[in-house]
Amino acid sequence: QQQVKQSPQSLIVQKGGISIINCAYENTAFDYFPWYQQFPGKGPALLIAIRPDVSEKKEGRFTISFNKSAKQFSLHIMDSQPGDSATYFCAANQAGTALIFGKGTTLSVSS
Amino acid sequence: KAGVTQTPRYLIKTRGQQVTLSCSPISGHRSVSWYQQTPGQGLQFLFEYFSETQRNKGNFPGRFSGRQFSNSRSEMNVSTLELGDSALYLCASSFGQGSGYTFGSGTRLTVV
Secondary structure, rough: OOOEEEEEEEEEEOOOOOOOEEEEEEOOOOOEHHHHHHHOOOOEEEEEEOOOOOOOEOOOOOOEEOOOOOOOOEEEOOOOOOHHHHHEEEEOOOOOOOEEOOOOOOEEEOO | OOOOOOOOOOOEOOOOOOOEEEEEEEOOEEEEEEEEEEEOOOEEEEEEOOOOOOEEEEOOOOOEEEOOOOOOEOOOOOOOHHHHOOOEEEEEEEEEOOOOOOOOOOEEEEEO
């Protein structure tokens, strides 16, 4: 079954701390793994994405770690800021198929 | 560069009515996907159109339909509305296979 399981459902982190959100997938044919950030009243916005030929990708304070053998990938937000408070979605697909999303993680960064 | 534009932003409809939502993709994007977002189910895929052809379809009843025009603009239609159809409907566009999706801000549909 083509599912993407995301955890935790919600997360509270102190300002300056590290936020970690995890996702697991089942379909080994998936070859594209993006993370989206959504603020209230807005659509999801692409944050960072990775393909399975690399184990890590970093863009500013955001890092994706990818473990192909475990079929898991995670988002790390370094030096978390109150402006990072949003809902984060992981997703996955293979070329030509629909993007399948996790259920989302609501992140609150307290100042 | 203009983003993905969805109209209208808000809709209130009565159970049993039908509704049409519109999506204008980013210029040059030929793929348009539609998603339903609810607090309980998250983002669920409805369908994807590429060059006016439906390429993928999710597990939604036949009351949900869509189409894409030659200028890549897309519409989705929901007939015989049910209370459970209340949701945020999101449209996303992309160049095509293997490229990232850009989402619009969505249409908030409330069925009463």
